[in-house]
Amino acid sequence: MAPVPSFPINVGHIDDVQELRKTKPTQIPQRFVRDMSERPKLAAIVPSPNDIPIIDLSKLVGSDRDEQERHIEQLKIACEEWGFFQVVNHGIHPSVTENIEKVAKDFFMLPLEEKQKYPMAPGTVQGYGQAFVFSENQKLDWCNMFALGVEPPCIRNQKLWPSKPANFGETLEIYSREIRQLCKNILRYISMSLDLKGDVFEEMFGVAVQAARMNYYPPCSRPDLVLGLSPHSDGSAITVLQQGKGSSVGLQILQDGKWVPVQPIPNALVINIGDTIEVLTNGRYKSVEHRAVTHKERDRLSIVTFYAPSYEVEIGPMAELVDKNNPCRYRRYNHGDYSKHYVTNKLQGKRTLEFAKIEPKTST
Ligand SMILES: COC(=O)C(/C=C/C1=C(C)CCCC1(C)C)=C/O[C@H]1C=C(C)C(=O)O1
């Protein structure tokens, strides 16, 4: 079963942002208005001269060894320096990515009463609503989420799989199967980029946990005051993020203290390193803080897949990546315990990963 909190919580009333938008309020409700330090400085966002790296997956397959090595090197740089990259020529047919966008959008456009048949209970992460809200005082994101555990079957909450649109379940199954294979392939290339055996993660992860989250960000009359999604790193091993066609530019990653936008590329998928790979690589490949911002006139859809080890797997830095020059930075723990820790804390940058950190020894 998916981990849930074991403490009582009172989240107060959470406005549905699509419904709020319909009423065209003259003022944004205070619960959405961020403190000054958190507000996005939208005017300051100029297209970055160095966008996140683009990796051509067809060049990593290995039919030409020299070409493969060169591209593995590019992947290594992307993981070391960015923690985010976009993959093109990933082999997933455009009809698969188009179909998931269509059913996700159709779901979000249903009347509220229909969507509320699949509620995300306070403190849980599956269903329709806002995840990671634990108190009445917490600021809310300008976002509606619909999240479902997909694999293994024991994490599925079948009651939350919607009957409308009619082809939702079948479409998510097809999409998830393709994305699962993509995650396996990418993890193989990541292990090669670390000079490790190609199947090291596949063997370690057991039957990997896979969850899908669809995020819908309606336009917001004051995008300068709100956040679409609070800054966070993902708890997964890797995450695959599909930015909806025609959506506003909204994903930003924190690089050298600046928020850098991720420009959508048609048919590309965004991949990011999660906390679990940061721990396994002893910090060589780091998870990167990211957030989403909103747009005054345009909406945005993203479809996100979290791919992580099975809950019973023990995680800790891999022996090959720890030595005198790279002392062990993280403790060993059970991934199920980390998942529970992750989903029972609000999104706060990279704070969740404190769970695993070993304080560096200071010399006296
Ligand atoms: C809203 O969900 C998340 O952000 C999230 C949770 C994913 C999950 C589900 C929707 C169903 C049950 C499994 C799981 C907890 C993975 C983020 O997932 C990250 C956090 C951890 C830890 C992880 O493995 O993926």
Ligand SMILES: O=C(O)CCC(=O)C(=O)O
């Ligand atoms: O919508 C986005 O681009 C960001 C989504 C995200 O980071 C997440 O769901 O974890």
Ligand SMILES: [Fe+2]
């Ligand atoms: Fe994320």
